[in-house]
Amino acid sequence: MSVENPKTRIVEIEPLTRVEGHGKVTVHLDHDHNVVEARLHIVEFRGFERFIRGRLLWEVPVIVQRLCGICPVSHHLAAAKAMDAIVGADVLPPTAEKMRRLMHYGQIMQSHVLHFFHLSSPDLLFGFGAPVKKRNVFSVIKEFPELARQGVMLRKYGQEVIEYTAGKKIHGTGAIPGGINKNLSIRERDALLGNIERMIRWAGGAVGVAKDYTLSHLPQVEQFANFKSNHLSLVRDDGALDLYHGNLRAIDASGNIIFDQVDYTRFNDYLMEEVRPWSYMKFPFIKSRGNLDGWYRVGPLSRLNNVSYIDTPLAEKEYRTFREFSRRKPNHMTLAYHWARMIEVLHCVEKIHELLLDTDLQGTDLRVTGARREEGIGVIEAPRGSLFHHYKVDEHDQVTYCNLIVSTTHNNSGLNRAVTDVARKYVGGKKRITEGLLNHVEVAVRAYDPCLSCATHALGQMPLVVELFDAQGHLLHTNSQYVDRPAAGLKP
Amino acid sequence: MWSSAPRVGTLVIGYGNPGRQDDGLGPACALHLAALGLPDVCVESNYQLVVEDALQLTGFDRVVFVDASMNGQAPFSIVPVSPDEHGPLGSHGLSPEAVVTLARTLFHATADAYLLGIRGYAFDTFAEILSPGAKNNLDQALRYLENWLRSDTAAGARPHVPQNSISVTHYQCDFSSIPGSGSVANACTCAARNKTKQ
Numbered sequence: 001m002s003v004e005n006p007k008t009r010i011v012e013i014e015p016l017t018r019v020e021g022h023g024k025v026t027v028h029l030d031h032d033h034n035v036v037e038a039r040l041h042i043v044e045f046r047g048f049e050r051f052i053r054g055r056l057l058w059e060v061p062v063i064v065q066r067l068c069g070i071c072p073v074s075h076h077l078a079a080a081k082a083m084d085a086i087v088g089a090d091v092l093p094p095t096a097e098k099m100r101r102l103m104h105y106g107q108i109m110q111s112h113v114l115h116f117f118h119l120s121s122p123d124l125l126f127g128f129g130a131p132v133k134k135r136n137v138f139s140v141i142k143e144f145p146e147l148a149r150q151g152v153m154l155r156k157y158g159q160e161v162i163e164y165t166a167g168k169k170i171h172g173t174g175a176i177p178g179g180i181n182k183n184l185s186i187r188e189r190d191a192l193l194g195n196i197e198r199m200i201r202w203a204g205g206a207v208g209v210a211k212d213y214t215l216s217h218l219p220q221v222e223q224f225a226n227f228k229s230n231h232l233s234l235v236r237d238d239g240a241l242d243l244y245h246g247n248l249r250a251i252d253a254s255g256n257i258i259f260d261q262v263d264y265t266r267f268n269d270y271l272m273e274e275v276r277p278w279s280y281m282k283f284p285f286i287k288s289r290g291n292l293d294g295w296y297r298v299g300p301l302s303r304l305n306n307v308s309y310i311d312t313p314l315a316e317k318e319y320r321t322f323r324e325f326s327r328r329k330p331n332h333m334t335l336a337y338h339w340a341r342m343i344e345v346l347h348c349v350e351k352i353h354e355l356l357l358d359t360d361l362q363g364t365d366l367r368v369t370g371a372r373r374e375e376g377i378g379v380i381e382a383p384r385g386s387l388f389h390h391y392k393v394d395e396h397d398q399v400t401y402c403n404l405i406v407s408t409t410h411n412n413s414g415l416n417r418a419v420t421d422v423a424r425k426y427v428g429g430k431k432r433i434t435e436g437l438l439n440h441v442e443v444a445v446r447a448y449d450p451c452l453s454c455a456t457h458a459l460g461q462m463p464l465v466v467e468l469f470d471a472q473g474h475l476l477h478t479n480s481q482y483v484d485r486p487a488a489g490l491k492p
Numbered sequence: 493m494w495s496s497a498p499r500v501g502t503l504v505i506g507y508g509n510p511g512r513q514d515d516g517l518g519p520a521c522a523l524h525l526a527a528l529g530l531p532d533v534c535v536e537s538n539y540q541l542v543v544e545d546a547l548q549l550t551g552f553d554r555v556v557f558v559d560a561s562m563n564g565q566a567p568f569s570i571v572p573v574s575p576d577e578h579g580p581l582g583s584h585g586l587s588p589e590a591v592v593t594l595a596r597t598l599f600h601a602t603a604d605a606y607l608l609g610i611r612g613y614a615f616d617t618f619a620e621i622l623s624p625g626a627k628n629n630l631d632q633a634l635r636y637l638e639n640w641l642r643s644d645t646a647a648g649a650r651p652h653v654p655q656n657s658i659s660v661t662h663y664q665c666d667f668s669s670i671p672g673s674g675s676v677a678n679a680c681t682c683a684a685r686n687k688t689k690q
Contacts, residue, residue, distance in 0.1 A: 066618070
């Protein structure tokens with residue numbers, strides 16, 4: 001805790017609960033308790049690039065899963081795509097690409113489902129300011145048990161898709177440079193087909209919950225971290241939503257195209273990263289717009305703002321409703337991330353169904369190679385947004401360079417804007433920061449589903465603490481949302 | 493789809509990130525324990541606890557969560573896990589208390605639950621290696637866990653060990669040294685898991 005200016009005081013929220021890893025929010029107040037600025041500090045470990053140097057290209061898609069215990073499949077696939085380029089596999093055999101897509105849809109659906117049903121639903125169902133003892137998933141279980149069970153089973157289904165395609169639930173080896181190392185057996189296909197209708201029905205129901213929440217809480221949704229921004233994502237060559245592969249498209253706050261169908265291997269020509277002294281995490285922006293106006297958001301909301309349509313019927317119907325709601329202009333409401341996220345779940349489940357009926361998944365042509373290159377870039381739409389992997393490999397097959405731009409980094413400016421917006425509305429002017437007010441800030445962060453999982457998860461991590469200091473640096477108030485359990489074996 | 497499978501055996505879930513030095517103590521414990529092939533013991537490994545672990549608990553009499561401990565007693569400590577509706581809930585990783593609560597409320601699972609915390613010392617760098625101190629603690633925790641599971645399995649009895657929080661400062665047992673940590677593996681191919689699926 002420190003006070004940077006004697007005329008301001010700082011409120012620190014550290015670390016965030018229900019956000020992966022470590023994060024801290026500092027709210028800068030003046031003497032009148034108005035919010036000057038709020039910042040999200042993320043403890044981002046950049047050591048991974050060094051860790052990966054010297055590794056053999058064949059093991060990279062496996063080892064990168066160590067980076068993140070939340071979305072290892074996204075890193076697995078982004079790295080595999082980059083290594084495809086290095087081994088000269090420009091077009092994968094249909095079986096390989098479809099197996100990877102199946103894996104990816106399973107990953108996105110299980111990640112989105114967990115976020116919505118078990119992390120965000122307490123806020124949405126009980127209100128942001130509800131008592132903390134009520135605002136948790138266990139209250140959801142008590143009052144909406146079927147919804148909670150559907151969340152678990154939808155996620156379990158997604159995990160089964162991953163297990164059948166990646167070979168294991170975690171630390172899978174399915175994707176290899178140039179292809180895939182297994183196809184989908186008839187037994188595996190039938191096991192997944194057996195439950196697909198129910199998954200589609202439940203996913204449709206989840207879209208309804210998110211949509212109904214948005215439409216029935218419009219005054220709150222419209223004023224909660226609703227700010228204009230650019231949006232970036234991959235789109236298919238015909239503009240359709242494509243979570244696995246495509247080209248880059250960016251639009252401005254009014255929906256005008258900034259660039260479109262840009263080969264993602266040229267991302268350095270279009271994007272830059274700014275360093276700010278108070279944060280380890282960089283701030284990417286669109287070069288042509290400059291660092292002040294060129295920042296952008298990524299993820300489900302940006303994807304649905306960006307794409308021209310969705311190529312599965314049920315999700316497309318919901319997408320049309322979503323777009324009509326904002327009169328086909330970009331939807332900038334932070335809380336609309338939840339609605340967009342559930343439409344993507346429905347899309348993923350429909351795509352899984354479509355793929356399971358495709359006999360290419362039982363093909364035996366699994367891998368291809370071509371002219372070797374020294375450099376490869378792989379981009380994928382991960383659950384939280386665009387994920388960039390960039391590698392260079394020497395003649396001994398060892399990695400000499402690695403640079404990753406993860407979704408949460410792309411969203412860095414958007415997250416900070418959201419935190420500032422909410423802090424000004426709900427914390428500004430208050431002498432005492434209650435847990436309910438604090439939770440509003442967390443709700444804004446949570447909507448982006450940031451992944452900070454480079455941090456460890458061992459026992460003994462600190463609880464959420466909010467400290468309120470006056471202009472002279474005196475501690476006025478401490479608020480702790482949860483008291484973490486003591487380390488095993490120690491008395492409280 | 494919601495019915496519980498017959499309850500049999502012990503489920504051990506070792507969790508953590510092996511790429512984060514001593515955070516990999518849980519998976520390392522799982523890896524070595526799985527290699528022992530203990531009867532009626534099913535071993536799982538993951539980066540963290542997840543909601544579907546709650547469903548998995550329905551198949552077992554007992555679950556032992558194994559995690560690295562940043563500030564607990566060395567070499568390890570073990571404590572019963574009780575349901576806790578108000579404990580912390582991470583974005584994608586759950587506490588053992590949360591898993592047990594979910595299992596009981598959603599799926600009526602009644603497995604006895606314990607948390608084995610193995611003390612680690614190095615967490616801040618990407619490296620797939622345990623610190624020497626952590627490796628030593630892992631050796632002792634593994635010997636303790638193996639003895640406990642073998643004795644209980646042989647007797648078919650309820651767990652007799654930790655009724656309350658206990659810390660173990662040194663566990664003496666004449667077992668050969670456990671090798672260093674390797675890659676994580678899901679090793680739930682044991683008889684216990686197969687029984688639950690019948």
